[in-house]
Amino acid sequence: MGFAAESGTKVGYFRRLALWILISCLAVQSGDGFYLPGSYPHRYPTGGALPVKVNSLTSIDTEMPFSYYSLPFCRPAEGIKDSAENLGELLMGDRIENSPYRFKMFTNESDVFLCRTDPLSAQDFRLLKKRIDEMYQANLILENLPAIRYAKKDDYVLRWTGYPVGILVADAYYVFNHLKFTVLVHKYEETNVARVMGTGDAAEAIPTVDKAGSGSPGWMVVGFEVVPCSFRHDAESVKTLKMYDKYPAKIQCDPKTVAMRVKENQPIVFTYEVAFVESDIKWPSRWDAYLKMEGAKVHWFSILNSLMVIAFLAGIVLVILLRTVRRDLTRYEELDKEAQAQMNEELSGWKLVVGDVFRAPSHPLLLCVLVGDGVQILGMAIVTILFAALGFMSPASRGTLITGMLFFFLVLGIAAGYVAVRMWKTIKTGDHSGWISVSWRVACFFPGIAFLILTTLNFLLWGSHSTGAIPISLFVILLLLWFCISVPLTLVGGFLGAKAPHIEYPVRTNQIPREIPPQRYPPWLLVLGAGTLPFGTLFIELFFIMSSIWMGRVYYVFGFLFIVMILLVVVCAEVSLVLTYMHLCVEDWKWWWKSFFSSGSVAIYIFLYSVNYLVFDLKNLRGPISASLYLGYSLLMVIAIMLATGTIGFISSFGFVHYLFSSVKLD
Secondary structure, three states, X not given: OHHHHOOOOHHHHHHHHHHHHHHHHXXXXXXXXXXXXXXXXXXXXXOOEEEEEEEEEEOOOOOOOEOHHHOOOOOOOOOOOEOOOOHHHHHHOOOOEEEEEEEEOOOOEEEEEEEEOOOOOHHHHHHHHHHHHOOOEEEEEEOOEEOEEEEEEXXXXXXXXXXXXXXXXXXXXXXXXXXXXXXXXXXXXXXXXHHHHOOOHHHHHOOEOOHHHOOOOEEEEEEEEEEEEOOOOOHHHHOOOOOOOEOOOOOOOOOOOOOOEOOOOOOOEEEEEEEEEEXXXXXXXXXXXXXXXXXXXXXXXXXXXXHHHHHHHHHHHXXXXXXXXXXXXXXXXXXXXXXXXXXXXXXXXXXHHOOOOOOOOOOHHHHHHHHHHHHHHHHHHHHHHHHHHOOOOOOOOOOHHHHHHHHHHXXXXXXXXXXXXXXHHHHOOOOOOOHHXXXXXXXXXXXXXHHHHHHHXXXXXXXXXXXOOOOHHHHHHHHHHHXXXXXHXXXXXXXXXXXXXXXXXXXXXXXXXXXXXXXXXXXXXXXXXXXXXXXXXXHHHHHHXXXXXXXXXXXXXXXXXXXXXXXXXXXXXXXXXXXXXXXXXXXXXXXXXXXHHXXXXXXXXXXXXXXXXXXXXXXXXXXXXXXXXXXHHHHHHHHHHHHHHHHHHHHHHHHHHHHHHHOOOOO
16 A cells, blocks of 8 residues: 555554544544545645646447557647556556646646647558547546536436547537536545644645645545537647647537537647546545446336345255255164164165265366366455455555555465365375366466466457557566566465375275266256356446446446355355255265356357447447457356366365264265
8 A cells, every 4th residue: 555655664564554444434424425445635726737637539339448649639749658557557548648738736728739640641540530439538637536517318317437539410410629627626624634733644644736835725536527529620720839828719519519520630739628626525425426326216126126036046945955955964873883884775865975975076076176276266355355245445545455455366376285185085085196286277277267368358459459458567477476476376386285195085995886866957058057046146236347348337336246256155065065965865975076067158148248238338349359358358257166166066066075974874
């Protein structure tokens, strides 16, 4: 976190941490929202410089971001400079750069001349028309707030981040060359912490931009709105004007009309105006406008309804299962040994596979690798969503969610190696030979698949000159993180797993495997059907997640997502457990892989839902490259979900089978 970086000692770190926690608690108690960890309120004096930044051009029609300055826009006089970017921002395709727009705090300006471009070349003209056809949006950032645009449709007010580059009207292309900005500001108010302490810590609570003027009143930016207009300028009258000069005529910004037509070999004049409005919005609540979703009531009630229904069904399944198993165990234990032997001869069911239930599965190495990677992915998801729900990965800190996921995935390599090797040692009944090979495979299996998919998609993005393409330098960094952190930690986990005692089976395994009787229904049919119930727990939330990823919306209901995640874990465990019990009851002792895929089959339904979303919700997605990107990222997501949910099912079934047969006493 930023305030920790300023501290040179552990004492200073914990002191600042305690201070920020106290500030957060006071903000929540006062009803003013909450401070997002990792973001800071900045106080600007009247007339203080407010730099505006630009981000990549984005479109929901192509899902390929491009550099803002790839189009003939005005460039800053000091040259284009990249802002500090973290790993997550680069992976998301964000390219934040400086812009020529300059504001002065609480100083209204109108008819500000920005620049007159060179006459559009044929290449620039074609590119600009193409970006307008593909509905690209320009994204501006002020004080870490994206420019937000409001559009009224019927009785609804739609919120969009950014503004369209241009518009096509009657076979003519028009560019939005005049921007009307509204900056919402809130007067600086000294925090309760600063008044109580009266020390230098108050300066750490609210960092200032200009400490020399700290005694004068200041303002904090709490909103950033933009209205794009297409205004026909007189290109000849601005030849002698310099950047930020006054435009010679009054500019009337009417967003309902367009006038600046794009033509080849003609320049484009860009202007802007800015108005500052004092707002009652407090700084901790300034992101509320971005986090509000249309149809929020439908979202909340749908999630709650899904949670209640699934919890009710899961409870019924759990009660039935516990009563059935307990009744079988009670009947079995009440009989003497002779009666038990007779019962084994006369009755069918799970009692008859006691000598085969712990027989090693086919391809045990692959199963251990999948379970190890599943533990790593599941742990990463739970920890990341938990931190996001607590506010430590807010949208105010761009890229922190992706960075956090990558960090937790790397660290949890130690858990993946431990679980995989210990399971391998258990299957081998205490023999840990080959644990290094198991650890290496765990460290390389899923990351290798992810690397292969991302590399393939990256070639498509490179060919399109998109900023979404991962730079070569970042590829090198990812490889170093993989082989210098993830692989060693996985090997350490494997070493600990090899040293840990294996799980002893409660019953002996016969030398000759028992023949499995013919089944009434194919086993794979039950396995595929088992994934419907876990899918029912998350398909509503999945819609909102997909919309945030592919429709440019902000997703921030991580509290609900964490509840759904926990419920998904419970349902996957119960579904796999029930299916394992059903297979054992029909004397099918090959439960290992079935328990993994019974809950892991939810990934099939998620992939089908992704295809359905592509066909019916992303109808405007243009070109095979965009569709390939969508399907490639969806495939990566589906594989990760299959490994995580399959691991839940296998571990729960293994524990259930171990408990079930440890209750049976045999000679």
